[in-house]
Amino acid sequence: MDYILYVLIFIIGALFGSFFTLAVYRIPIRQDITHTRSYCPKCNHKLKFWDMIPIISYIFLGGKCRYCNERIRIRYLLLEVLSGIIFVVFGASIKLSIANIQYQxxxxxxxxxxxxxxxFIIAGIDKENVKIEKPVLLFGFICVGIYMIYxxxxENDTNMYRYVIYLILSCLLLLFSIGYLRKKGKDSYTTDILILIMFMLLFTYEVVCIYTVIITLIAIVIHSILNKLYISKNRFVKKIKMENEKIPVGFYLCISNITIMILINFIIF
Ligand SMILES: [Zn+2]
Incomplete structure (x- = not known):
């Protein structure tokens, strides 16, 4: 019985996966993500329902746009498969099963x-643009807020004080980021990273977040070393541009956070 459940979870994951690519592409350019129909970025042709079935459409269309034959990047297919797999692994990590399902x-x-x-959406946008999108974070805070009330x-959770502390800190950081840094025209990336960490603390708790930060620091060190090696090997290639390139800290935080959350779930559930 259970593998019907997991096939269903995989399909939901793949659907989310195709939504992630759309959100990562549209949110930074302030395009509507829920009402405007999907279109081919090359020929602008509106996509039909059967052009948008995750994974299956890609395979049947041979990785090309039906209308202009433009190649669709394999990345889209990989992201859909990957997010399907991650949803399944997340379900397995909390031992989700039809036989002994508990509502908690x-x-x-x-x-x-x-x-x-x-x-995922925060990670994708940060990797492309080195920017933490506040509207996406806000959506996340609302979801976690509803979960906290639940x-x-x-469940009569008595540890509410930690939620209150992190929420107050998040609001203060947000006020600082929007009210002060943006008005002064200063870069708010560091402050936004701290808000992201508060968001992670709310849902995945302190232990997961400590590991998340440690692994992110290691990732940043490796990223910088590889960057330096790349520059020294390609002395003539855009040297100035490479040195000024910002590290997508949010992206590394997000990837390590999800990995550690799932690993720890396997241990505690
Ligand atoms: Zn096209």
């Missing part, structure tokens, strides 16, 4: 999926 586990799973979706009312 199911509710955690649903909010977990929303959390992973938020983190924990308080239904």
């Amino acid at each position: 586990t199911l509710v955690y799973f649903i909010f977990g999926i929303l959390y992973i979706a938020t983190i 924990l308080y009312i239904v």
Whole structure:
């Protein structure tokens, strides 16, 4: 029985996956993500329903646009498969099963999926533009907020003070970022990274976040070393541009956070 459940979870993951690519592409250019129909970025032809079925459409169309034959990057297919796999692994990590389903586990799973979706979109945009999108973070905070209210009312969680502390800190950082840094025209990336960490603390707790930060620091060191090696090997290639290139810290935080959250779930569930 359970593998029907996991096939279903994989399909949901793949659907989310095709939404991630759309969100990562459209949010930074302030395009509508829910009402405007998907279109081919080359020929602008609106896509039909059967052009947008994750994975299957890609395979049947041979990785090309039906209307202009433009190649669709394999990245889209890989992202859809990958997010399907991650949703399945997340479900397995909390031992989701039809035979002994508990509503607490199911509710955690649903909010977990929303959390992973938020983190993925933040990671994708940060990797492309080195920018933390506040509207996406806001969506995440609302989801986690609803989950907190659920924990308080239904599961009588008494550890509410930590949520309150992180929420107050997030609001203060957000005020600082929007009210002060943006008005002064200063870079708010560091502050936005701190807000992202507060968001992670709310849903994945302190232990996961400590590991997340440690692994991110290691990733940043490796990133810088590789960057330096690349520059010294290609002395003549855009030297100035490479040196000024910012490191997508948010991207590394997001990837390590999701990995560690799932690993620790395997241990505690
Ligand atoms: Zn096209």
